[in-house]
């Protein structure tokens with residue numbers, strides 16, 4: 001008996017769901033024979049796969065029936081993410097079928113201006129003539145409804161949820177489905193499910209860009225989006241402080257690991273230009289964005305000053321790209337959007 005004969009015998013053991021042999025799927029590994037005792041590894045989707053017992057039984061039966069074989073020992077391992085994606089491709093998500101480009105706005109931590117930038121960059125893309133949607137995927141603190149002053153609840157049509165249109169944007173936020181002040185406490189699997197629904201069951205329609213406001217950090221939502229939309233580009237927001245960079249580096253590391261393209265960096269709250277000063281005041285330090293750009297090779301697409309009008313516009317629910325399109329901050333958003341659309345053609 002040699003490995004080849006064992007492989008041939010195992011060709012007959014099919015994966016019940018995939019209807020393919022375990023050998024052809026690559027789920028059987030490391031076959032070894034020592035003194036008529038066979039050892040092999042079975043790779044499954046998860047440790048608790050309900051198919052485990054059935055497959056053990058089948059493998060033991062087929063290999064055990066071969067002449068001279070005295071025993072079969074099976075070890076387990078789990079398939080990696082790439083293998084799972086290849087063997088078990090997910091059906092396309094209905095709601096986003098007609099979306100051309102995806103841009104997720106991410107940050108290392110909260111309060112760095114992620115939502116402000118997601119909203120205004122989305123509006124700057126509208127100004128360029130694109131059809132744009134904005135998905136508030138910050139399930140822990142959806143603030144898009146406040147920044148765009150949307151209080152209406154959503155309605156359903158044909159079992160699909162219709163996004164709300166405002167300022168030429170198609171908008172969807174969990175903040176539009178529940179009381180705005182209600183606290184959100186989501187557990188991992190639930191977060192994944194909700195984000196899937198926001199992509200699958202919302203009628204996004206034909207869009208050039210779907211801008212996604214991610215929650216801060218590297219938690220479940222970022223991973224869910226990466227798995228659901230592998231070609232989603234990331235726009236990474238940072239602030240100038242060295243201390244903030246550690247979190248941003250970690251987030252960049254995660255997106256790199258997931259194979260997610262990062263379109264560039266934006267540094268927010270870069271400096272303060274007071275009306276009586278001649279020099280900009282660098283409240284949060286200096287050069288974080290530039291340093292990170294040099295270190296990672298990612299382009300720095302823009303630096304946004306600390307701007308009272310920008311803060312006010314967020315609180316008032318009228319974004320600066322609507323109220324003061326050609327203000328300093330407005331022009332920076334337009335430049336960032338231009339660079340993004342150039343890069344994502």
Ligand SMILES: Nc1ncnc2c1ncn2[C@@H]1O[C@H](COP(=O)(O)OP(=O)(O)O)[C@@H](O)[C@H]1O
Nearest residue numbers: 110111112113114115116269305306307311314
């Ligand atoms: N460049 C800026 N200048 C002034 N205020 C800003 C600036 N960027 C963001 N803010 C304000 O900071 C707060 C946090 O911004 P937000 O966009 O909600 O951050 P995040 O989504 O990362 O938590 C908001 O009140 C927002 O208006």
Ligand SMILES: [Mg+2]
Nearest residue numbers: 114115138143
């Ligand atoms: Mg936010």
